[in-house]
Amino acid sequence: MPALPAPSFAPLPGDASADILRLLEGLDAPTLWWVSGYAAALAHSAGPPRTVALLPQRDAGAQERVTIIYGSQTGNARRVAERLAQAVERAGLAVRLIRADAYPQRELKTERLLYIVISTQGEGDPPDDARGLVDFIAGKRAPTLPDLKFAVLGLGDSSYPLFCAIGRRLDARLVELGAQRMVAAGEADVDVETIAEPWIDAALAQARDALTTALPRANVTPLHPHAAPAEWSRENPFAAELLVNQRITARDSSRAVHHFELSLEGSGLTYEPGDALGVWPTNASALVDSVIQALRLDGDEPVACAGETHSVRTWLGSRRELTKLSRPFIAAHAARSRADDLNRLLAPDRSTDLAGLLASHQVIDLLHAFPAAWTAGELVAALRPLAPRLYSIASSRKAVGDEVHLTVADIGWDAFGISHAGAASSFLASRGDGARVPVFVEPNERFRVPADGSTDVIMIGPGTGVAPFRGFVQERRETAARGRNWLLFGNRHSQSDFLYQTEWQAALRDGSLHRLDLAFSRDEAIAQIPRTRKTYVQDRLRENGRSLFEWLDNGAHLYVCGDATRMAKDVHAALVDVFSTHGGLDGESAEARLSDLIQQGRYARDVY
Amino acid sequence: MTVSPSHLESVKAASHFLRGGIVEGLADPVTGAIDDDDGKLLKFHGSYQQDDRDLREERRQQKLEPAFSFMIRARLPGGVLTPAQWLGFDAIAREHANGTLRITSRQTFQWHGVIKRKLKPTIAAINATLIDTLAACGDVNRTVVSSANPLQSSAHRMASDWAARLSEHLLPNTRAYHEIWLDGEKVVDTAQESEPLYGPTYLPRKFKIGLAIPPTNDIDVFAQDLGLIAIIENGQLLGFNVAVGGGMGATHGDPTTWPRLGDVIGFVPPDRLLELATTVITVQRDFGNRAERQYARLKYTIEHRGLAWFTAELERRLGFPLEPARPFAFDTNGDRYGWIQGDDGHWHLTLHIAAGRVADTPGQPWLTGLREIARMHRGEFRLTCNQNLIIAGVASDQRARIDALVAHHALDGYLTQSGIRRHALACVALPTCGLAMAEAERYLPDVLSKLEAQLARHGLTDAPIGLRLSGCPNGCSRPYLGEIALVGRAPGRYDLRLGADFSGQRLNRLLRQNIDEATILETLEPLFGRYARERTTGEAFGDFLLRSDLLPSEAPRTIPATVIA
Numbered sequence A: 001m002p003a004l005p006a007p008s009f010a011p012l013p014g015d016a017s018a019d020i021l022r023l024l025e026g027l028d029a030p031t032l033w034w035v036s037g038y039a040a041a042l043a044h045s046a047g048p049p050r051t052v053a054l055l056p057q058r059d060a061g062a063q064e065r066v067t068i069i070y071g072s073q074t075g076n077a078r079r080v081a082e083r084l085a086q087a088v089e090r091a092g093l094a095v096r097l098i099r100a101d102a103y104p105q106r107e108l109k110t111e112r113l114l115y116i117v118i119s120t121q122g123e124g125d126p127p128d129d130a131r132g133l134v135d136f137i138a139g140k141r142a143p144t145l146p147d148l149k150f151a152v153l154g155l156g157d158s159s160y161p162l163f164c165a166i167g168r169r170l171d172a173r174l175v176e177l178g179a180q181r182m183v184a185a186g187e188a189d190v191d192v193e194t195i196a197e198p199w200i201d202a203a204l205a206q207a208r209d210a211l212t213t214a215l216p217r218a219n220v221t222p223l224h225p226h227a228a229p230a231e232w233s234r235e236n237p238f239a240a241e242l243l244v245n246q247r248i249t250a251r252d253s254s255r256a257v258h259h260f261e262l263s264l265e266g267s268g269l270t271y272e273p274g275d276a277l278g279v280w281p282t283n284a285s286a287l288v289d290s291v292i293q294a295l296r297l298d299g300d301e302p303v304a305c306a307g308e309t310h311s312v313r314t315w316l317g318s319r320r321e322l323t324k325l326s327r328p329f330i331a332a333h334a335a336r337s338r339a340d341d342l343n344r345l346l347a348p349d350r351s352t353d354l355a356g357l358l359a360s361h362q363v364i365d366l367l368h369a370f371p372a373a374w375t376a377g378e379l380v381a382a383l384r385p386l387a388p389r390l391y392s393i394a395s396s397r398k399a400v401g402d403e404v405h406l407t408v409a410d411i412g413w414d415a416f417g418i419s420h421a422g423a424a425s426s427f428l429a430s431r432g433d434g435a436r437v438p439v440f441v442e443p444n445e446r447f448r449v450p451a452d453g454s455t456d457v458i459m460i461g462p463g464t465g466v467a468p469f470r471g472f473v474q475e476r477r478e479t480a481a482r483g484r485n486w487l488l489f490g491n492r493h494s495q496s497d498f499l500y501q502t503e504w505q506a507a508l509r510d511g512s513l514h515r516l517d518l519a520f521s522r523d524e525a526i527a528q529i530p531r532t533r534k535t536y537v538q539d540r541l542r543e544n545g546r547s548l549f550e551w552l553d554n555g556a557h558l559y560v561c562g563d564a565t566r567m568a569k570d571v572h573a574a575l576v577d578v579f580s581t582h583g584g585l586d587g588e589s590a591e592a593r594l595s596d597l598i599q600q601g602r603y604a605r606d607v608y
Numbered sequence B: 001m002t003v004s005p006s007h008l009e010s011v012k013a014a015s016h017f018l019r020g021g022i023v024e025g026l027a028d029p030v031t032g033a034i035d036d037d038d039g040k041l042l043k044f045h046g047s048y049q050q051d052d053r054d055l056r057e058e059r060r061q062q063k064l065e066p067a068f069s070f071m072i073r074a075r076l077p078g079g080v081l082t083p084a085q086w087l088g089f090d091a092i093a094r095e096h097a098n099g100t101l102r103i104t105s106r107q108t109f110q111w112h113g114v115i116k117r118k119l120k121p122t123i124a125a126i127n128a129t130l131i132d133t134l135a136a137c138g139d140v141n142r143t144v145v146s147s148a149n150p151l152q153s154s155a156h157r158m159a160s161d162w163a164a165r166l167s168e169h170l171l172p173n174t175r176a177y178h179e180i181w182l183d184g185e186k187v188v189d190t191a192q193e194s195e196p197l198y199g200p201t202y203l204p205r206k207f208k209i210g211l212a213i214p215p216t217n218d219i220d221v222f223a224q225d226l227g228l229i230a231i232i233e234n235g236q237l238l239g240f241n242v243a244v245g246g247g248m249g250a251t252h253g254d255p256t257t258w259p260r261l262g263d264v265i266g267f268v269p270p271d272r273l274l275e276l277a278t279t280v281i282t283v284q285r286d287f288g289n290r291a292e293r294q295y296a297r298l299k300y301t302i303e304h305r306g307l308a309w310f311t312a313e314l315e316r317r318l319g320f321p322l323e324p325a326r327p328f329a330f331d332t333n334g335d336r337y338g339w340i341q342g343d344d345g346h347w348h349l350t351l352h353i354a355a356g357r358v359a360d361t362p363g364q365p366w367l368t369g370l371r372e373i374a375r376m377h378r379g380e381f382r383l384t385c386n387q388n389l390i391i392a393g394v395a396s397d398q399r400a401r402i403d404a405l406v407a408h409h410a411l412d413g414y415l416t417q418s419g420i421r422r423h424a425l426a427c428v429a430l431p432t433c434g435l436a437m438a439e440a441e442r443y444l445p446d447v448l449s450k451l452e453a454q455l456a457r458h459g460l461t462d463a464p465i466g467l468r469l470s471g472c473p474n475g476c477s478r479p480y481l482g483e484i485a486l487v488g489r490a491p492g493r494y495d496l497r498l499g500a501d502f503s504g505q506r507l508n509r510l511l512r513q514n515i516d517e518a519t520i521l522e523t524l525e526p527l528f529g530r531y532a533r534e535r536t537t538g539e540a541f542g543d544f545l546l547r548s549d550l551l552p553s554e555a556p557r558t559i560p561a562t563v564i565a
């Protein structure tokens, strides 16, 4: 946040303005907006301008206020936390909503009522914005918290072995520190609402009970940092017109990656490079039909579920996940099919095998492999609600105006005798120009070009991970940022998988890209040269360790985008090596340096 | 000359004897191409940068650069190679290139589709077979061609030996080739290097030498900058008639460019051959047009200054007059197919390789077949300037095995093919040739089937008619010497030229410009009819057309104003 001049709040007595500043310090933009909205509403309900009442002292406030901390990588936890905050507010209670990395850790010991909404990333890791706080709470320096009442909502994906690991860990640790659990820890799966809604209700009830002294009832005037009118949202997506659907890997590539250009014209939607675009897919009608056929259902049969009534075909096409399995569905199906194999997979010691099944099978595969009877109603109730997919935005509005660009790998594979496809990627790839795609903008404040244009940036984006960096380079070109731009890109083959090759070449020529290092892992080794190891971006990082170290030493910001399962980890390990080799640090200190960089927002990741 | 030298002249001059930035360009991973100027220098090393033109537009939309790759041409004087070398070449084609070997109209091999990363290892691998690529392209003397005529085995040996000696003698001196491709020791100070023959800017343009052994003109000796006609009497090589100023290339719609046949200006004995060739080259080096590459071939130097001037300058430099040319006669510029016993008792089998492309295609596993043959063959392979192949030096007892392999791999087309198919040449053109305006090699099978159908209707299936197809007027298949020639103008459109003789001694004439296939076939139909009915015994198609006065007169030539001035 750019530093503002110290305010001189004329109406405020004594050092109250210092208090305000202290309170505001470290709050992220949405929270600041929220505070300002809150204040505006207070003023509004108090009638025409009079002397404004001071905000309560910090300590007093802590007792009477709900603190909601969220840790979120892709916005799900943030969204739930925002809903909770709204509910608390509407109940007339004081609330502070704050992102984990903006939370002043020293305040934890004075906190009275705390809600944490946090997702699990990586292999049971915290989201990047919550690393510091999780370390703090889990670590030796954590204070005892005898006066704290809390509740944790974990977000996760039951197809990962360490489901909601971070939520569970915090929940257990806070109890260990002497805090009192108000609500059992929630563990939300990919269909977040199913668990989140009841958890919010329970949390709210507890907050009501706990807060005896409430602030004056206030309606919050909703304000939002981006001028995006509340109209378009995840739940109410904008139907964006598809302008371009262009495959950008060569015909002999084993991967079909597409470049999409969508029009946001007239939507009022805006975004910054680094944000993601949410896309609501529709399942392929052939897939819907094959599920209907496999279960001998009537596609037109109306089914009521969760207060809505649609035909089976509509439910399966646009309201339920068919391409991703969930543990609960497997459990339900196992019970029906009485397939021993399947039932055994659900045993606690088989979690890796189950994860394997979840990663490789779709609903149709399960129906084929383990036949069982389902009625339409039961099926719709058991399947996971369809969730939108996120795509890193690959453009800057300064360069493309009302458009938004995406870089999407169209995943498709053959298995069990039939062809398979990803829901959203194949949905997008099969749309023609002029089609309408339901989208929303998912801001990612943690993944931004440096506010100061003279700062260098190092962008590590193999595969589709290059997407946001196309936006970054556009943005930095358009704003005539003076800092240098260094891109590290990798993929399989240079001739067929060099995403946006001609654009990078042009950027190198026009000076908007200063350095480009490449790693093509499957460019065959050459006969004369003994079979060399495949090279990846992390190898380039090590090779160029000295420069990298110098750039970072010089204040560069580092960004990593793309594959989370391997790349992000390997890159992180390479960074540790670079700091050890060129900074003379041991492994632990190198890790600490990187954590510092993360804290400072100078090492940001957008991995999936 | 008042006009300033062309850009390429300064590129050559600044190149430190052909080094330029090639090494740096090869190492740049951001592109599969190299810098334009370096690309020009690369030719001297035997390689052209190309791209797959079929994919150009598609890749542009994919935000990918063109599918760049490199063509590599071997320097193979006389077109002779051993079975071991064949096997080496075959492996290189499969491992490094697009899986094909291309026999060129100058009896050597080209590999296509070698990507930049593999260029160095590929050129190194070629050198490992003891064949190089130096000066196979570029503004220097190119590979020297010689008659492959299998009848006269001893004369062939002599001719191909001379081709090799000439080629070696006229090689550039620079160490750049060894440095860049073979990890040869780096020349510390290139200022110490020199090019005694060529000088630092080499020749104004390519230079081609060919050596024919009458009565076979399979090399088209009059299409060479320097054509040598071996004069052999009683098995003794007396020397060579000297023809200068041949060349095919022209530009559509530019009357200042034209194909030209060489003029015979005299005779030299063998011991003066190297001196003669060197001196012809120095005259061209010093007087060739360095301002406009379009006029930089020897044929224009001669046209612009006059043949008499040229001969005088040559003799002045030689310090002796040329002897008068000896009599000679050519009867064909085609190949003789099938088994022929040479005067040394060995057998030679000439196979027809359509457009010179040795590849495995459905039903025609030619690359595999020739690999099998190379594994058992103990003689040599000879390439012809008609893009064909001779399995040479076969002992009688090996013939049956070779025949079996030839038949098994469908290489025996020569036994049954129509006359026109056996005598067809096509240049490479699309998709690799950057200059192609229309298809050639890929169009050949198609157009041949249609022409064959027509000819069959007139009972002309077996008539040996020379067809030459070029994708543009540069004329790499020497189309101006075809009885029938199609010269590309635009996709699907060609100039139709007719009336050359079948021995490479008369240019054909332009009959129709820029016509499509249907019009080509329509135009030829009545001519085939009349030929079938009215030809005299043994009369060739081109000769018939000329005798019957069915062709227009030749287009007038103009000397460009810049040159007159």
Ligand code: SRM
Binding pocket: B048, B050, B071, B073, B103, B104, B105, B106, B107, B108, B109, B110, B136, B142, B143, B206, B208, B220, B223, B246, B247, B248, B249, B250, B297, B356, B387, B426, B427, B428, B429, B432, B433, B434, B435, B474, B475, B476, B477, B478
């Ligand atoms: C492979 C070959 C044709 C074939 O189908 O066999 C060939 C192929 C090409 N020729 Fe040729 N020329 C080939 C024999 C010829 C001949 C025939 C001959 O020499 O007997 C000629 C006519 C004779 C002459 O030189 O006048 C010929 C006249 C040209 C020209 C026109 C030169 C001129 O002075 O007008 C060009 C264009 C140029 O040099 O600018 C050219 C240029 C080219 C290039 C390299 C295109 C380019 O400059 O980018 C072609 C590469 C195509 C490809 O993808 O492989 N090629 N070219 C022949 C290789 C010969 C060799 O092994 O060295």
Ligand SMILES: Cc1cc2nc3c(=O)[nH]c(=O)nc-3n(C[C@H](O)[C@H](O)[C@H](O)COP(=O)(O)OP(=O)(O)OC[C@H]3O[C@@H](n4cnc5c(N)ncnc54)[C@H](O)[C@@H]3O)c2cc1C
Binding pocket: A073, A074, A276, A281, A323, A324, A358, A359, A360, A361, A389, A390, A391, A392, A393, A407, A408, A409, A410, A411, A412, A413, A421, A422, A423, A424, A425, A426, A464, A465, A467, A606, A607, A608
């Ligand atoms: C913040 C964020 C940014 C993202 N940015 C991008 C981006 O810029 N570009 C991009 O392409 N993606 C991006 N993604 C990923 C994207 O959101 C989707 O996850 C992805 O496109 C797959 O969605 P889908 O609907 O096509 O596939 P789904 O229907 O969701 O199916 C995916 C599942 O299919 C299975 N699967 C996939 N491939 C195979 C295979 N070969 N064999 C067996 N099973 C397989 C796996 O279990 C996988 O989980 C991003 C994700 C996040 C969270």
Ligand SMILES: Cc1cc2nc3c(=O)[nH]c(=O)nc-3n(C[C@H](O)[C@H](O)[C@H](O)COP(=O)(O)O)c2cc1C
Binding pocket: A071, A072, A073, A074, A075, A076, A077, A078, A118, A119, A120, A121, A122, A123, A124, A125, A127, A155, A156, A157, A158, A160, A161, A162, A163, A164, A165, A189, A190, A192, A564, A565, A607, A608
């Ligand atoms: C790269 C990656 C790794 C993940 N790893 C886990 C995991 O180990 N355990 C888990 O329960 N969920 C995991 N998830 C699922 C997320 O927690 C889930 O998508 C959640 O809704 C994200 O919430 P957020 O948007 O607030 O970060 C992972 C998701 C991604 C993209």
Ligand code: SF4
Binding pocket: B427, B428, B429, B430, B433, B434, B435, B436, B437, B440, B470, B471, B472, B473, B474, B475, B476, B477
């Ligand atoms: S004649 Fe033209 S099209 Fe054919 S190979 Fe030569 S330059 Fe290319």
